[in-house]
């Protein structure tokens with residue numbers, strides 16, 4: 001179970017951006033988060049994955065705090081994949097630094113062998129995004145925060161990315177948080193949906209889908 005307990009956060013000398021956020025996500029469950037631009041969705045994603053430290057409260061996986069070193073059990077996937085990779089490494093090294101995915105998964109995510117020899121700048125944003133999503137699915141990862149990951153993809157690639165992630169998540173009981181402005185996407189994918197406004201999360205879908 002991924003849980004936050006009364007999580008609060010403010011940037012240095014700022015007013016609180018997030019206040020008393022408590023949420024729970026079970027393995028295999030999908031949770032959607034919407035909210036206006038600047039409401040703090042990406043900041044929440046970074047807190048959940050351990051990339052930022054809460055001002056107050058905690059994030060726990062199965063009752064334990066997030067580890068401070070080694071593999072992060074909660075992976076945050078940002079909208080802009082080029083910010084998440086070393087531009088001086090070839091794509092193959094970027095991917096295999098995390099793990100070596102089986103060929104079937106490479107195919108499911110539409111990743112071509114030939115890309116692995118290139119540098120990130122020689123891939124399109126959508127191609128690099130798929131590499132980054134697959135990189136985040138290394139064994140030991142339990143939860144993924146997908147922060148507007150499909151915004152830059154065409155509709156067909158978008159669909160195949162979500163199908164591949166869904167199949168993998170079902171098989172490995174991965175919990176997924178989808179951050180998006182796209183209500184239709186959240187309705188389609190998520191068991192529960194929350195809306196972030198004024199620093200607080202409110203349930204935005206009363207009709208919770210069965211996981």
Ligand SMILES: Nc1ncnc2c1ncn2[C@@H]1O[C@H](COP(=O)(O)OP(=O)(O)OP(=O)(O)O)[C@@H](O)[C@H]1O
Nearest residue numbers: 011012014017035036037038039040041042043044
């Ligand atoms: N390092 C930082 N220092 C100070 N303020 C920051 C920092 N990073 C983000 N912010 C501010 O925190 C607020 C929330 O940012 P965040 O990126 O979490 O919003 P968001 O809801 O994800 O927005 P969007 O939908 O536009 O991506 C914004 O007002 C932003 O300017």
